[in-house]
Amino acid sequence: xxxxxxxxxxxxxxxxxxxxxxxxxxxxxxxxxxxxxxxxxxxxxxxxxxxxxxxxxxxxxxxxxxxxxxxxxxxxxxxxxxxxxxxxxxxxxxxxxxxxxxxxxxxxxxxxxxxxxxxxxxxxxxxxxxxxxxxxxxxxxxxxxxxxxxxxxxxxxxxxxxxxxxxxxxxxxxxxxxxxxxxxxxxxxxxxxxxxxxxxxxxxxxxxxxxxxxxxxxxxxxxxxxxxxxxxxxxxxxxxxxxxxxxxxxxxxxxxxxxxxxxxxxxxxxxxxxxxxxxxxxxxxx
Amino acid sequence: xxxxxxxxxxxxxxxxxxxxxxxxxxxxxxxxxxxxxxxxxxxxxxxxxxxxxxxxxxxxxxxxxxxxxxxxxxxxxxxxxxxxxxxxxxxxxxxxxxxxxxxxxxxxxxxxxxxxxxxxxxxxxxxxxxxxxxxxxxxxxxxxxxxxxxxxxxxxxxxxxxxxxxxxxxxxxxxxxxxxxxxxxxxxxxxxxxxxxxxxxxxxxxxxxxxxxxxxxxxxxxxxxxxxxxxxxxxxxxxxxxxxxxxxxxxxxxxxxxxxxxxxxxxxxxx
Numbered sequence: 233x234x235x236x237x238x239x240x241x242x243x244x245x246x247x248x249x250x251x252x253x254x255x256x257x258x259x260x261x262x263x264x265x266x267x268x269x270x271x272x273x274x275x276x277x278x279x280x281x282x283x284x285x286x287x288x289x290x291x292x293x294x295x296x297x298x299x300x301x302x303x304x305x306x307x308x309x310x311x312x313x314x315x316x317x318x319x320x321x322x323x324x325x326x327x328x329x330x331x332x333x334x335x336x337x338x339x340x341x342x343x344x345x346x347x348x349x350x351x352x353x354x355x356x357x358x359x360x361x362x363x364x365x366x367x368x369x370x371x372x373x374x375x376x377x378x379x380x381x382x383x384x385x386x387x388x389x390x391x392x393x394x395x396x397x398x399x400x401x402x403x404x405x406x407x408x409x410x411x412x413x414x415x416x417x418x419x420x421x422x423x424x425x426x427x428x429x430x431x432x433x434x435x436x437x438x439x440x441x442x443x444x445x446x447x448x449x450x451x452x453x454x455x456x457x458x459x460x461x462x463x464x465x466x467x468x469x470x471x472x473x474x475x476x477x478x479x480x481x482x483x484x485x486x487x488x489x490x491x492x493x494x495x496x497x498x499x500x501x502x503x504x505x506x507x508x509x510x511x512x513x514x515x516x517x518x
Numbered sequence: 519x520x521x522x523x524x525x526x527x528x529x530x531x532x533x534x535x536x537x538x539x540x541x542x543x544x545x546x547x548x549x550x551x552x553x554x555x556x557x558x559x560x561x562x563x564x565x566x567x568x569x570x571x572x573x574x575x576x577x578x579x580x581x582x583x584x585x586x587x588x589x590x591x592x593x594x595x596x597x598x599x600x601x602x603x604x605x606x607x608x609x610x611x612x613x614x615x616x617x618x619x620x621x622x623x624x625x626x627x628x629x630x631x632x633x634x635x636x637x638x639x640x641x642x643x644x645x646x647x648x649x650x651x652x653x654x655x656x657x658x659x660x661x662x663x664x665x666x667x668x669x670x671x672x673x674x675x676x677x678x679x680x681x682x683x684x685x686x687x688x689x690x691x692x693x694x695x696x697x698x699x700x701x702x703x704x705x706x707x708x709x710x711x712x713x714x715x716x717x718x719x720x721x722x723x724x725x726x727x728x729x730x731x732x733x734x735x736x737x738x739x740x741x742x743x744x745x746x747x748x749x750x751x752x753x754x755x756x757x758x759x760x761x762x763x764x765x766x767x768x769x770x771x772x773x774x775x776x777x778x779x780x781x782x783x784x785x786x787x788x789x
Contacts, residue, residue, distance in 0.1 A: 274657055274687050383557065409685060411557040412715050413754050437687045477688035480718065480759040484780050491788035503759075507766035510787055514772075 234400065234431060235262035235285070239294035242280055246292055254280040256455045258294070262433060262448075267426050269442045269463070270435045271476060272452035278435045279326070281452065282402050285433075286321050287314045298400070319348055322398035326405050328389035332377040337363065340377055341391045348396060355395075362395035363388070366421060383414040390418070400431040407438060419445060440479045443467065444502065451476075464497055481506060520583065521547045521676050521709035522568065527577035529567055537563045538574070539732035545725070547582070547675070550702065550710045552720035554755065555729035561713045564729070565678050568711075569600055582675060596625070599669030601682040605661035606653075614640065614656070615649040618668045625672055639667040643697050659690020663697055670701060679712040695719070721758035728755070 237260040244252045254277045262268050270278050283289040284296045287303045295304035298321055301311040311317060325331070334340035341359035342352075350358065363372060366387040372380075377388050390406070403422065407415035415438075423445060426432045436442060442449055443463045451459040451466065451474055458474070459466070467482035478486075481503065488510070489495060495509045522545040529538040538560045545551050553561050566572040568579055570591045579586040581594045602608055611617030618636045627635065640646045643663035653661060662682060669677060679698075683691040702708055712719065720726045726743040728736040730753050736743045744750070744761055760783065764774050777783045 273689065381558065412717075412756055413556055439688070477692070480780075484759070484763065484784065487780060487784040488787060491784055493788045503762050503766045507763070507770050507772075510767065511770040511772065514787065 234264045234299050235433075236260070236297045237284070237294070238297070240284060240291045240296060241293040242277075242284065242289060243292045244280075254455050255284075255291075258457050260450065260457055260460070262431070265426075265429060265431055266448050267423075267432045267446045268434065268448040268450060269446035270433065270450045270452065271437070271439070271442060272458075272474060276452045277455040278452055279404055280455075282323065282404060282433065282435060285400075285402055286318050286323055287311075288323075315348070319396055320398060321400040321402060322393035322396055323402040324390055324393050324404065324406055326408065328392075329377075329382060329385035332385060332388060332392075335376060336374050337368070337377050337380075337388050338373040340388060341395050344392055344396050358395040358397070359391070362391040365394055366391045367417065383410055386410065386414075386418070390421075394425075398430070400433065401425060402433045404435045405437065406434070407436070407441065415441075437477075439467070439477050440481075443479050443481065464500075468497065519547045520580070521545045521549070522711070523580040523583075524564075524568070525578045527564075527567060527579065528575045529563060529572060530575060531563075536575075536732050538567060541577075541729075541732075541734055543727060543734055543737055545709060545711065547709055548707050549724040550712070551725045551727060552723040553711065553713045553727045553729060554715070554717070554720050556753070556755070559729040560732040561729050562680050563732075565600065565680050565711070565713060569598055569678065570595060596672075597675045598678060599672060599674035599676070600678040600680060601662065601665050601669060603681040603684055605658045605665065605685065608665050609653040609661050611653075613650050613652055614645055614664050617653075617664055618671055621668050621672045635671050639671040640664075642670070642700065643667040644693075657690060658686045659693045662686060662690065662694050666694065666697055666701075675707065676709045676711065679710065679714070681713055681715065684715060717756045717758055721760070728753075 237258045240255055240258040241253065242255040244254055258281065270281065272278055280289065284291055284303055285298060290303055290305055295302055295306065295309060298317060301313065301317040302309045304310045332340050334343060338356060338359050341362055342355040345355035345358045346352065360373065368384065368387055368391070377385055380388065407418050410418060419441060422432055434446065446463055449461050449463055449466050450457055451461070453474055467478050485495060485500060485506065493510065493513050495513055499509050500506050525542050527538055527541040528536055530536045541564060555561050563572065567574050568581065570586060582597060584590055584594060586594055609617055610620050615636055618639060619632055622632050622635060637646065640649055643666055645660060645663055645667060648656065648660065683694050686694065698710065702710065712723070714720060721740045721744070723740060725738065726740050727734055728743060735749060736746055744757055750757065760780055763783065767774055774783055774786060777786055
């Protein structure tokens with residue numbers, strides 16, 4: 233069990249007139265090797281939830297355990313090796329391209345590994361590998377990050393985290409603001425990493441991404457975890473309550489089921505599998 | 519009547535390559551037109567040229583039959599309202615009320631009329647209870663709706679949306695779209711030009727313009743435009759869901775070419 237939240241609450245500006253309880257009594261397990269999506273309205277606590285994972289925020293109550301590391305207020309329990317934890321678990325924040333600062337792309341990406349004690353050479357090698365992984369070839373290495381397009385800058389920022397070779401990758405709306413092609417390519421990259429064994433935790437508003445990529449969905453509302461489910465089960469219920477947009481694919485599935493076509497939902501993941509399921513169902517009818 | 523008549527428009531940022539390259543198109547008054555294409559294809563540049571926010575190298579732009587020149591710029595802008603992508607970049611007032619009033623003040627609307635207008639348009643975008651709220655206390659969707667109220671309060675004949683919903687969460691997107699549909703029902707002469715990445719929005723527009731590398735490569739009804747599968751595939755643009763669904767069904771031997779929407783399709787499949 234790599235990640236376990238136990239009775240986690242978090243209050244911003246605790247003990248001040250501005251105190252605001254952003255998480256309440258969260259209990260949660262995230263399995264090794266899963267592709268977990270976290271969904272819910274703006275302001276429901278998604279980003280606060282993931283920031284507990286590397287000790288950037290520490291639970292006001294309760295604790296988060298990531299492998300052998302503990303994030304907690306409790307001095308006896310909490311890990312002293314926060315740096316090791318941050319190497320194990322990398323977080324890509326919203327609009328990470330605004331965090332670039334170095335004069336060349338490769339220096340920016342190598343900054344992390346160097347900070348974790350790698351030699352200049354090894355850090356650059358890691359950086360180059362990570363940049364190629366996100367689809368930026370050698371011609372980008374010496375360029376200034378500030379001359380790149382928004383989508384390219386986003387890739388550089390993601391490479392900066394990948395250069396640390398984390399085994400758990402946490403992504404806060406990684407496709408927001410990208411055009412559809414850029415978003416597709418970004419998701420392909422994460423899927424590739426997941427296939428190679430990286431645990432992926434993804435905060436998103438895009439339900440098509442949830443349906444296509446994730447195996448587990450955590451639904452949050454008002455600082456609490458409301459459901460831990462699968463995409464399939466999630467879209468089979470009324471979601472207006474959580475302000476989630478059901479993907480068109482599922483709206484169509486619903487339209488068909490409501491009219492009596494019996495579809496095997498477990499077989500439906502995309503348009504092609506739905507077409508196959510429809511053909512099958514129609515065949516049975518005859 | 520033509521809301522827009524653009525002829526052989528050229529524009530370049532760097533003097534070397536043309537960001538807008540020989541673009542011509544027309545939009546009839548009252549139409550909802552979507553412009554789609556990848557980032558960097560020239561969509562937003564085109565909108566800025568029509569607004570006179572950038573000045574073009576060659577060509578001509580007519581807005582409601584009036585030629586865009588330095589002299590007519592002010593009058594033409596008074597007919598156009600534009601909503602940009604980032605809700606935080608267009609909230610000017612200290613409160614919702616101030617923000618809607620800002621445009622009206624610029625148009626020299628008498629103070630005693632303002633209150634009524636503000637009430638009316640805040641009501642239309644369902645933001646009446648928030649008139650005294652500060653922008654920091656509003657969600658992205660609410661801020662965009664205030665921006666739309668501010669624009670509509672000036673009763674423009676043409677509204678340009680430059681990816682106006684792309685930074686919003688699903689609920690915000692839906693709210694903004696519903697607001698626009700209501701506005702159109704009320705004023706059938708309102709022309710909307712929407713720059714969007716949302717293929718499903720494009721599919722229900724009256725017309726679709728596809729831009730690629732500064733040029734218009736396709737222009738017509740959604741049906742006409744999305745029929746050009748090879749061209750769209752080549753530039754890696756997506757297709758509406760229903761079209762992809764029909765194609766997948768066809769591969770399975772179910773021919774549903776003549777059905778127009780998902781309801782008809784579901785009816786047919788469940789028969």
